[in-house]
Amino acid sequence: MxxxxxxxxxxxxxxxxxxxxxxxxxxxxxxxxxxxxxxxxxxxxxxxxxxxxxxxxxxxxxxxxxxxxxxxxxxxxxxxxxxxxxxxxxxxxxxxxxxxxxxxxxxxxxxxxxxxxxxxxxxxxxxxxxxxxxxxxxxxxxxxxxxxxxxxxxxxxxxxxxxxxxxxxxxxxxxxxxxxxxxxxxxxxxxxxxxxxxxxxxxxxxxxxxxxxxxxxxxxFDEVPPTGLITAYDGQFWLDGQPFRFVGANIRGMAHYGEGDLLPFSQSGDRQVNCAALRNEMQGRVARIFVASKLASTVEIGDRLRDTIAVAEAYDIYLLVCFTDMYNASQMHPMGDEVYYTVPGPGYAMLNHEFWSSGHTVNYLPLVRYLVNRFKDEPRIFAWELGNEIRDLSSTATFITSCQTIHDEIRAIDPWHMITVGVSRSMAGFSYSQAVDLYNDRFDFLVGHPYNGEDWEDDTGLAASLGKPFMVGEAGFNSDFYSDRPSQTDADIAKWIGRGARGYLQWGFMATSYDIGDGDWYFGVDHALHDDWIPYMQVYSYWGNLLSAP
Structure with missing residues (x-):
């Protein structure tokens, strides 16, 4: 001594x-x-x-x-x-x-x-x-x-x-x-x-x-990590001491099934239908959901997430929880944020500069704080995602500052769950140095949304240089232009896994026998709008089993 x-x-x-x-x-x-x-x-x-x-x-x-x-x-x-x-x-x-x-x-x-x-x-x-x-x-x-x-x-x-x-x-x-x-x-x-x-x-x-x-x-110390939590370290995701690689899907509106507002043709039991297909037919492990709704209060949104977590747990699925959408068409944003969707897009409006400079503190941040505090000990949360393809089209610097602030608010409440931005460097308009500064100290993994086999959202090199995982957060092939989408997807998964991606999520997954409004006419995988469900499940189950092998 x-x-x-x-x-x-x-x-x-x-x-x-x-x-x-x-x-x-x-x-x-x-x-x-x-x-x-x-x-x-x-x-x-x-x-x-x-x-x-x-x-x-x-x-x-x-x-x-x-x-x-x-x-x-x-x-x-x-x-x-x-x-x-x-x-x-x-x-x-x-x-x-x-x-x-x-x-x-x-x-x-x-x-x-x-x-x-x-x-x-x-x-x-x-x-x-x-x-x-x-x-x-x-x-x-x-x-x-x-x-x-x-x-x-x-x-x-x-x-x-x-x-x-x-x-x-x-x-x-x-x-x-x-x-x-x-x-x-x-x-x-x-x-x-x-x-x-x-x-x-x-x-x-x-x-x-x-x-x-x-x-x-x-x-x-009060901050003891919950058991069964997925973490990021050394360029990989980890679960129970083993690398965690996966396929999965975007079941965007699953939190709102059966609520009679955003998706009026859905039933609460459709959560079970989708999760069962994701886990058993696809061999998927992660579902990405958009948790907010312009038609629901903060507490109601929390209750919807609670009910979705219960179903996910029953099927051994983890949830990537996205807090808002860049685009107003989905209506999956916090109540009151409609006023910030003023940037015109092709058939929809996008979040404006005011949202990122100050508006995100009005409705969005209180919702984030509430959900993170309520579910900070929930191991079925794969990660918190700030938003879907979010960006400030007027000021990258303002967007970066806002992302840093939001991250720090989340981390002050929840020291363990992973956090990601929800947009690639190219889509957000980051310079390489801006991306390094943003991701190095704060966010736990990087994402890209490459469609039709594109490469412009490839951040695998950036992720590797930072020692952080990269995952494909959305992907799909347009049925108007690709006649054999499952084969194209098979090759696409192989490409991204070969480059170091640790996960791959299909867009527009809808396992119900009829259209509940949560699929995608062009890029989705479903029974109601496309006829390639079986070969798609064969591709995904192959990769799901391969990636989960020790």
Whole structure:
């Protein structure tokens, strides 16, 4: 255990962090990507908030683009047993060892940088302070921790109190914690009015003085991932520790079946019909649905999603939940958003600039918050999708800012479900650098909607460069121009899987014996409007079985 005096020079003050974790999920399915705030030029006293998947220092100390941060001769750890510092040297890395949550590091930067690495999530952390003296600790999660949420146990007395009482009532700890600001020197963290902060920030190191022996500081975590959740990591989707590849379909209006408004010819039992066909005939695993309705209240939309989830669960199907539609023709947008559909299109209107600059906060964002909060622990949610083919045709910059804001609102409520934008780089009008900036820090996977075998929405290369999955979110072949659509689709799936796509969703899937209004005259797969259902199911069942094989 650490016992040392606080010194004035930062290099002398470096010490080991002694976090001891509870059980860790050791599979890639539970991985998170964590990114530090900008670190300035010069010496930085840092810690890593979560255990790295790959603990080799060059794998941890990378920037968000995956480029290495120069650490040879610039990164130091403190060897408590030896009483000295060990530098990382690329030509002889073994003395330094691996990077750990549980150690503090001095990192000298010649240029500003951010650290980005893949990490294990954790559920609870304990820091043991065996003897009196100074300890250097770090925030053991990738978000702030209020001092009032920290508990302290005196193991010799078998008593646990809050940090405030541990300081002021029991005298177990010194009155302030100290952190190092690269520009201004040491600052304080504490409960009194003169402290610079009252919470711990991730990636920082903090000095704390134990004034009693056998203390244990505990930081609880509420954010434990639900079991059976699909996650994205290392360019793939993961489920229960195994790569998850799939075929599936857009059953766009399924949440609204039997409600008598958007799809008046549908029945609630059509959910079962479609899900049964998707799972049993198609061997599909994912259904994409448009959850909003201009004719339903927020609570009603939530109830419709609840009922749809129940059916999906019965057939072992996951739902990609799309919050709104770029086009007003579907009427699958939040109530009140009709006023924002003023951009003319061929037979429909599209969302305007006002929606992205401010209008999305009026109806859309409250609906998103409600649904995410209500279903944040639901494992049948494959991912949240901001919208179908959404974009700002007047300002790409405004659209990017809005997407970032919406993402952050969702992530603040739901730390685990994947989030995607719902539009390809080409359709949205992003430059390559804009797409990298948008997707790198926030969104979990990329999508494209390539029809008729087209390639202009191919973002597989971009996804691979970011280490994120790509999936085909919509696809189909126009029955007016393709006489053997199943064969064309077979070749198309092979092409996209060969390029690295992890999933492929057919557009316009409608398994009912009659037209309920949820298919597509040109691109759909159904019994009512086309005559190629059986060969289509043969193609999809082949790929569904192939992709699900270990």
């Amino acid at each position: 650490l016992k040392m005096a606080l010194r004035s020079h930062p290099l002398i003050a470096l010490a080991a962090l002694l976090w001891v974790s509870g059980a860790l999920a050791a599979t890639a399915a539970n991985a998170l990507v964590v990114t530090s705030p900008p670190l300035p030029v010069g010496w930085n006293l840092i810690s890593v908030p979560l255990d790295p998947i790959d603990a080799d220092p060059p794998a941890v100390f990378k920037d968000p683009s995956g480029d290495p941060i120069p650490i040879s001769g610039n990164l130091y750890r403190y060897d408590h047993d030896a009483g000295g510092y060990v530098a990382y040297r690329s030509f002889d890395p073994s003395p330094f060892g691996t990077a750990k949550r549980g150690e503090g590091y001095w990192l000298h930067l010649g240029a500003p940088a951010r650290i980005c690495y893949d990490a294990h999530p954790i559920s609870r952390l304990e820091l043991h302070l065996a003897t009196a003296g100074w300890y250097l600790i770090g925030t053991p999660k990738n978000s702030t921790v209020a001092l009032q949420d920290i508990e302290v146990t005196n193991e010799a007395q078998a008593r646990t109190v809050g940090l405030y009482d541990a300081i002021y009532a029991e005298g177990w700890l010194g009155g302030k914690l100290f952190w190092f600001d690269s520009a201004n020197g040491y600052a304080t963290c504490g409960f009194d009015a003169w402290a610079d902060a009252d919470h711990l920030e991730p990636w920082r190191g903090y000095w704390v003085c134990a004034q009693a022996a056998d203390l244990c500081l505990m930081v609880p």
